Amino acid sequence: MPLPLLPQQDFYITHRILPFDYAMPALEASTDHYGMGYVISGDRFTITPKHTYYHRKGELGMMPPYLYHRTMPLSPEAGIPYEGILVKFSPKFIEPFTASVGQSVFDDIYSHRVSKFLPEDSEKILAHLRKMLETYKSDFPQKTALLQYMLYEFLLTVLWLRLDDDDSIPHNTTLTPPILEAIFYMEQNYSKNPSLEETATVAGYSPAYFSKLFHAQLGKSYSDYFAVIKLKHVQHLLLSTDKTITEIAIDTGYRHVSNLSEHFRKLTGMSPLQYRRLQKTNADALNPK
Amino acid sequence: MPLPLLPQQDFYITHRILPFDYAMPALEASTDHYGMGYVISGDRFTITPKHTYYHRKGELGMMPPYLYHRTMPLSPEAGIPYEGILVKFSPKFIEPFTASVGQSVFDDIYSHRVSKFLPEDSEKILAHLRKMLETYKSDFPQKTALLQYMLYEFLLTVLWLRLDDDDSIPHNTTLTPPILEAIFYMEQNYSKNPSLEETATVAGYSPAYFSKLFHAQLGKSYSDYFAVIKLKHVQHLLLSTDKTITEIAIDTGYRHVSNLSEHFRKLTGMSPLQYRRLQKTNADALNPK
Numbered sequence: 001m002p003l004p005l006l007p008q009q010d011f012y013i014t015h016r017i018l019p020f021d022y023a024m025p026a027l028e029a030s031t032d033h034y035g036m037g038y039v040i041s042g043d044r045f046t047i048t049p050k051h052t053y054y055h056r057k058g059e060l061g062m063m064p065p066y067l068y069h070r071t072m073p074l075s076p077e078a079g080i081p082y083e084g085i086l087v088k089f090s091p092k093f094i095e096p097f098t099a100s101v102g103q104s105v106f107d108d109i110y111s112h113r114v115s116k117f118l119p120e121d122s123e124k125i126l127a128h129l130r131k132m133l134e135t136y137k138s139d140f141p142q143k144t145a146l147l148q149y150m151l152y153e154f155l156l157t158v159l160w161l162r163l164d165d166d167d168s169i170p171h172n173t174t175l176t177p178p179i180l181e182a183i184f185y186m187e188q189n190y191s192k193n194p195s196l197e198e199t200a201t202v203a204g205y206s207p208a209y210f211s212k213l214f215h216a217q218l219g220k221s222y223s224d225y226f227a228v229i230k231l232k233h234v235q236h237l238l239l240s241t242d243k244t245i246t247e248i249a250i251d252t253g254y255r256h257v258s259n260l261s262e263h264f265r266k267l268t269g270m271s272p273l274q275y276r277r278l279q280k281t282n283a284d285a286l287n288p289k
Numbered sequence: 290m291p292l293p294l295l296p297q298q299d300f301y302i303t304h305r306i307l308p309f310d311y312a313m314p315a316l317e318a319s320t321d322h323y324g325m326g327y328v329i330s331g332d333r334f335t336i337t338p339k340h341t342y343y344h345r346k347g348e349l350g351m352m353p354p355y356l357y358h359r360t361m362p363l364s365p366e367a368g369i370p371y372e373g374i375l376v377k378f379s380p381k382f383i384e385p386f387t388a389s390v391g392q393s394v395f396d397d398i399y400s401h402r403v404s405k406f407l408p409e410d411s412e413k414i415l416a417h418l419r420k421m422l423e424t425y426k427s428d429f430p431q432k433t434a435l436l437q438y439m440l441y442e443f444l445l446t447v448l449w450l451r452l453d454d455d456d457s458i459p460h461n462t463t464l465t466p467p468i469l470e471a472i473f474y475m476e477q478n479y480s481k482n483p484s485l486e487e488t489a490t491v492a493g494y495s496p497a498y499f500s501k502l503f504h505a506q507l508g509k510s511y512s513d514y515f516a517v518i519k520l521k522h523v524q525h526l527l528l529s530t531d532k533t534i535t536e537i538a539i540d541t542g543y544r545h546v547s548n549l550s551e552h553f554r555k556l557t558g559m560s561p562l563q564y565r566r567l568q569k570t571n572a573d574a575l576n577p578k
Contacts, residue, residue, distance in 0.1 A: 145441075153442055
C-alpha cells in the first residue's frame with residue numbers, strides 16, 4: 001500500500017522523480033491519509049474499482065483513503081521520467097477545514113479524481129505546491145500551522161480554478177480485482193496487442209469465463225475495450241507530439257498505418273489528422289495567446 | 290478615524306495610490322479592525338503616542354485597533370506618489386487563528402510596527418497580497434474562507450520572513466496629543482526649519498511652556514530633536530538617491546553645504562559621503578547578487 005504517514009505525522013510532501021516505466025506493483029489503498037499528486041512530467045494511467053483515469057502533466061490527482069488503485073505510465077513510448085509532487089495528509093489535519101467550510105465542500109474538492117487547469121492556473125497550482133515543499137523543509141517553528149493554512153488555501157484554490165472537464169471513465173459496475181488486474185495488464189502491454197487468452201491467464205481465469213466476466217463488468221467485449229485503449233493512446237500521441245501517423249502506428253503496435261486509420265475512423269468518425277487539427281484549434285481557442 | 294469595516298464585513302483589502310504629499314489630517318485610531326499596509330512606492334512617517342516609525346518601500350506596517358496614529362510622507366521632496374496595499378480585518382476574523390497558534394504568536398506578529406524583509410522576500414510578501422486582492426475581487430463562492438486561510442498564511446509568513454531589524458523609535462514617555470501634533474508639524478515642515486515659537490503656536494502653548502513640555506516628554510530640547518529629524522532625512526536621501534550633497538542640502542533646507550556636513554559629522558562622527566559609502570557596502574553584503 002502507499003507508504004503510511006509516520007506516527008504523529010499529519011502532513012507529508014515530497015518531490016519525486018521515478019523512472020518513465022514505473023508502475024505500482026499491485027492494487028493498493030492508503031488507510032490513514034488523503035493523497036494528492038501533481039504531475040510535472042510524464043503521465044499516469046490509474047485504475048480503481050469504479051473509474052479509470054488519465055492523469056497528465058499539469059494535472060492534479062486526488063486519492064482518498066481506502067480507495068484501491070494502481071497506476072502506470074500512460075505513454076511509456078515517450079520515455080519521459082515521471083516527475084511529480086506528492087502530498088499526504090491525515091483526516092485529523094483537515095478537520096478544522098471541514099468544520100469551517102463544511103464537509104460538502106471538501107467532498108466536492110475530492111469528487112474530481114483528476115483536476116485540470118488552464119495552463120497559467122496550473123502554474124499557480126505548482127507554485128503553491130513548491131511553496132509548501134519549501135515550508136515543509138524549513139525549520140520555521142510555526143511550520144505545522146503554516147502548512148495547515150497553506151493546504152486549506154490550496155484545496156480551495158483547486159476548487160476555484162479547476163476546469164469542469166473531468167474525463168475519468170466510470171465503469172458500469174464495481175470491478176473485481178482480477179478484472180482490474182486484466183485492464184492494468186492490457187494498458188501496460190497495449191502496444192504488444194495482448195490476446196484474450198494471454199490476459200485471461202493474468203487474471204487467473206479460463207478464456208471463456210474471463211470473456212464473460214469482462215463483458216459483464218465493463219459492458220464491452222474484450223476486443224472492443226482493447227480498441228478503446230489503443231484509440232486513447234493514438235489520440236494522446238496525436239495531440240502531445242508532432243509524430244507522423246506512421247510513427248504513431250509503430251509506437252502503438254499497428255502493423256500498417258491503414259489499420260490505424262481505419263480503426264480511428266470507425267471509432268471517431270474522422271481521420272487521425274482531422275482529429276489533430278480540430279483539437280489543436282480548440283486548444284488554441286481556449287488559451288488565447 | 291480610519292474608515293471602519295462595513296457591517297457584516299470582516300475583511301477588506303484595497304490597492305490605493307495617494308498623492309505624494311498625502312498626510313492624515315489628524316491623529317486617528319480604528320476601533321473595529323486590525324490594519325496592515327504594504328508600501329509599493331513612496332514612504333511614510335508615522336507617529337503614535339509611544340513610537341515614531343519610518344515605513345518605506347517594500348515594508349509592511351501593522352496597526353492594531355485603538356492605537357492613535359498619524360502618517361505623512363517621509364520624503365515629500367522626492368514627489369513620489371504613495372502607492373500601497375491596505376488590509377483590514379476584524380478581531381472576529383482572526384479568532385480561529387489565535388485559537389490555533391496561540392495569542393502570543395499573533396501578538397508577536399503585531400509587535401513589530403514595521404516589518405522589513407530581504408528584497409526577494411519582500412517580493413513574496415507583495416505577491417501574496419496581490420493574490421489576496423485578486424481573490425477579494427473574485428466571485429468564487431468560498432472566497433471568505435479562502436481569504437481567511439490566505440490571511441493566516443500571510444501572518445505566519447510575515448513572522449517567518451521578517452528581519453529582526455525594527456527601527457521604530459520609542460519615546461521615553463507617552464506623548465500627549467499637542468506634542469504629537471508638534472512633532473508631526475516639525476516633520477511635515479522640516480525643510481523650512483520651523484522655529485520653536487512657530488511650532489509652539491501649532492501645539493497651542495506659549496514658547497516657554499512648550500519648550501519645557503517638549504523636553505519632559507522627549508528627553509531632548511526642541512533644537513536637538515529637530516536636528517535628528519533633519520539628519521534622518523539627509524541619511525535617507527544619501528541612501529535612496531544619487532543626489533549630490535549640495536542637492537541634498539537644498540532639499541532639506543540647509544543654507545550652506547558646509548552646515549549640513551558639520552551637522553552630519555557632529556551627530557554621526559563621519560562625513561555624509563563616508564556614510565553613503567559605508568551603508569551601501571553593508572547593503573551589498575546583505576544582498577549578494
